[in-house]
Amino acid sequence: NAGVTQTPKFQVLKTGQSMTLQCAQDMNHNSMYWYRQDPGMGLRLIYYSASEGTTDKGEVPNGYNVSRLNKREFSLRLESAAPSQTSVYFCASSVRDRGGEKLFFGSGTQLSVL
């Protein structure tokens, strides 16, 4: 059971380049999320998708776009990368199981923008 899978694990970009971070989950969860984590800080929500076909902005959406391709996959795109987007990116999915919502995270993508 792979859970939440993110690719790539590491990426270096030059300012202005574009790229897409991929995320897939095999737990049949409806909701998926993209977070970023800067050194010494907590995670901040970029975008989320409550269900297939819907996406909404989180706390820090500027400079990013997302696509909920199907129930399994939720991608994050940087159209024109900036040094301020250097961070570790985490994808998550969630389920409500005998209580409140529970998040399951991927292992992260470390992105450096030069």
Next chain:
Amino acid sequence: LAKTTQPISMDSYEGQEVNITCSHNNIATNDYITWYQQFPSQGPRFIIQGYKTKVTNEVASLFIPADRKSSTLSLPRVSLSDTAVYYCLVGADRSGANNLFFGTGTRLTVIP
């Protein structure tokens, strides 16, 4: 939206019980309290969740007083492998919500 306040860091010796308290004064009626653990270079991992009173699982206990304005994560007999950052979140009352905020967490260091 309910925000949380936790100590920035804590140290503990191996074998001791560790209690990490989280304040959430503006918790909403439907909010759950959830704790996550994060090791370096990994995504956070769910530890425990509760709504009121006490919840216990194989990893930890969660104590929630009647007013629900705070909660305490209790880790029994910690080992070196429990060194991690622990996050307290409130919300999680509905699917796909954007009301789950991770603060800076509590960095627990377990000392031999």
